[in-house]
Amino acid sequence: MNYWAVLATTVGIWVLLALSLNIITGEAGQPNIGHAAFFGIGAYTSAILNTKYGVDFWGALIVAIAVSALVGAVLGLISMRLRNDFLAITTIGLNFVTVAVFQTVHYFGGAMGIGGIQPPRIGGLAFGTLEIAGLIWVVVALVVILNRHLQKAWFGYALRAIRDDEAAAAAMGIDVRRYKVLAFVIGTGLAGLAGSIYAHFMTFISAGDFGFNISVTILAMVVLGGRGSIPGVMLGGIVLGMAPEVFRFISDYRLLVFGSILVLVMRFFPSGLLGQGSRLQELLTGFIRREGAGARVR
Amino acid sequence: MAPLLEIQNLEVCYGKARVVKGVSLQVSRGDCLAIVGANGAGKTSILRAVMGLVPAAGGRIILNGVDLTGRPAWERVTGGAGYVPEGRRVFPALSVEKNLLAGAYRVADQKKVHHSLARVYEIFPRLQERQRQPASTLSGGEQQMLAIGRALMAGPQLLIIDEVSMGLAPVVVNQAFQLIDRLHHEGLTVLLVEQNARKALQVAEWGYLLENGKIILSGRATDLRGHPDFVGAYFGRNVQVK
Numbered sequence: 001m002n003y004w005a006v007l008a009t010t011v012g013i014w015v016l017l018a019l020s021l022n023i024i025t026g027e028a029g030q031p032n033i034g035h036a037a038f039f040g041i042g043a044y045t046s047a048i049l050n051t052k053y054g055v056d057f058w059g060a061l062i063v064a065i066a067v068s069a070l071v072g073a074v075l076g077l078i079s080m081r082l083r084n085d086f087l088a089i090t091t092i093g094l095n096f097v098t099v100a101v102f103q104t105v106h107y108f109g110g111a112m113g114i115g116g117i118q119p120p121r122i123g124g125l126a127f128g129t130l131e132i133a134g135l136i137w138v139v140v141a142l143v144v145i146l147n148r149h150l151q152k153a154w155f156g157y158a159l160r161a162i163r164d165d166e167a168a169a170a171a172m173g174i175d176v177r178r179y180k181v182l183a184f185v186i187g188t189g190l191a192g193l194a195g196s197i198y199a200h201f202m203t204f205i206s207a208g209d210f211g212f213n214i215s216v217t218i219l220a221m222v223v224l225g226g227r228g229s230i231p232g233v234m235l236g237g238i239v240l241g242m243a244p245e246v247f248r249f250i251s252d253y254r255l256l257v258f259g260s261i262l263v264l265v266m267r268f269f270p271s272g273l274l275g276q277g278s279r280l281q282e283l284l285t286g287f288i289r290r291e292g293a294g295a296r297v298r
Numbered sequence: 299m300a301p302l303l304e305i306q307n308l309e310v311c312y313g314k315a316r317v318v319k320g321v322s323l324q325v326s327r328g329d330c331l332a333i334v335g336a337n338g339a340g341k342t343s344i345l346r347a348v349m350g351l352v353p354a355a356g357g358r359i360i361l362n363g364v365d366l367t368g369r370p371a372w373e374r375v376t377g378g379a380g381y382v383p384e385g386r387r388v389f390p391a392l393s394v395e396k397n398l399l400a401g402a403y404r405v406a407d408q409k410k411v412h413h414s415l416a417r418v419y420e421i422f423p424r425l426q427e428r429q430r431q432p433a434s435t436l437s438g439g440e441q442q443m444l445a446i447g448r449a450l451m452a453g454p455q456l457l458i459i460d461e462v463s464m465g466l467a468p469v470v471v472n473q474a475f476q477l478i479d480r481l482h483h484e485g486l487t488v489l490l491v492e493q494n495a496r497k498a499l500q501v502a503e504w505g506y507l508l509e510n511g512k513i514i515l516s517g518r519a520t521d522l523r524g525h526p527d528f529v530g531a532y533f534g535r536n537v538q539v540k
Contacts, residue, residue, distance in 0.1 A: 173375030
């Protein structure tokens with residue numbers, strides 16, 4: 001039971017991270033290969049508030065979201081001046097700088113990391129692994145609902161218009177700066193939220209947990225599942241989040257298999273497993289439509 | 299009456315290259331005006347500066363009496379300008395209808411949006427047939443209709459069209475110009491930029507000939523068509539006009 005709860009929590013955190021990056025990269029089309037930086041900023045903010053200042057999980061969570069979103073807003077403003085590959089490299093740089101700061105500055109625990117983080121509690125009840133697993137999936141559900149609303153609102157149209165053609169979107173009167181910054185704020189704020197839960201779940205964090213390889217994994221989840229597709233990105237998070245467990249039996253060859261799957265999916269599903277126009281997505285929607293039509297006839 | 303659009307001594311630079319060098323022109327209400335010139339003359343840059351998509355390095359852009367120089371692009375849209383960009387630039391992943399709705403982004407009144415949508419579908423029945431399709435699946439001509447329809451969605455007073463003929467079959471080009479003529483006769487003010495000068499000057503009342511970022515000739519479209527400088531700007535100075 002404990003094993004499954006831990007696995008569910010880990011996968012839930014990956015799914016949340018993939019959903020958060022999807023708003024920036026999938027919906028608004030802004031490259032971000034340093035998303036783990038915001039995951040780390042959330043985790044460290046929460047850990048420091050909890051261990052040094054005695055703030056409980058719920059208070060620390062809110063501040064962690066706010067701090068990550070604030071740094072995200074700055075990156076959003078930078079994205080107005082930098083495009084595509086330049087922005088991608090800036091985000092990588094941000095990830096390395098963040099990790100270096102966590103690793104070297106004594107206040108952040110240096111190479112030793114931060115331990116003794118309290119698990120979340122409500123009243124007198126401290127959360128065990130099962131409760132944390134429940135918490136993360138409730139959060140995932142809320143984020144999916146929020147994301148669905150945003151997709152259907154003007155916000156979603158505006159972001160996709162910016163993703164498709166920024167200049168044309170501006171010429172339609174869409175305030176590109178505002179929406180880009182908003183996408184970064186929401187996406188990075190949610191990564192901070194994931195970080196905060198992660199810190200209180202692990203009770204110990206160190207800079208290595210938020211390195212560049214984590215950023216690449218999150219991006220792979222979004223691309224694998226299908227940029228812009230909520231079910232797709234969730235599937236990507238689940239598949240790649242579970243992969244280390246599923247392929248545990250081949251131990252040393254895990255990364256090899258992992259990488260090969262990615263290459264094959266990109267070859268046969270270039271828009272991701274459930275991305276717009278992918279064969280799997282068309283099959284599924286075709287099936288749902290047929291079922292729906294059948295139901296009406298009956 | 300003050301002109302709808304006034305461009306005063308506009309300069310546009312890309313890095314050190316000055317591509318628009320002190321262009322001034324006025325578009326009055328009800329006019330149809332064409333800026334023509336060869337490739338690289340700076341035509342598109344003028345329009346991009348008018349729409350706020352590139353900064354003006356000098357000069358002023360006044361729309362509806364409001365000085366919009368240095369203001370963001372969306373203020374041009376709320377100020378009454380609708381823009382059909384070069385190469386159509388529809389949003390490929392969005393459906394036809396969502397492309398159109400994106401054009402009405404700055405219109406808060408939903409009644410007006412529905413009214414505009416109905417009007418665009420009336421002008422382009424083909425778009426209504428394909429309203430749910432992603433824009434990327436449309437033909438070049440249909441994408442051009444969509445780009446024009448999208449610009450009409452905000453109910454502009456001034457329609458700015460960049461290279462409507464680019465990449466389209468001759469038959470479709472003719473249809474596009476007929477449509478522009480129709481919109482103009484229905485009261486819309488139009489500013490065209492075109493490489494296809496012959497077509498543009500058939501539709502427009504006024505023409506401006508641009509060469510190397512400067513206006514070298516302007517006047518009534520009918521007078522401009524046979525002017526030696528006009529032919530020279532396209533084919534070189536020593537060409538005889540017959």
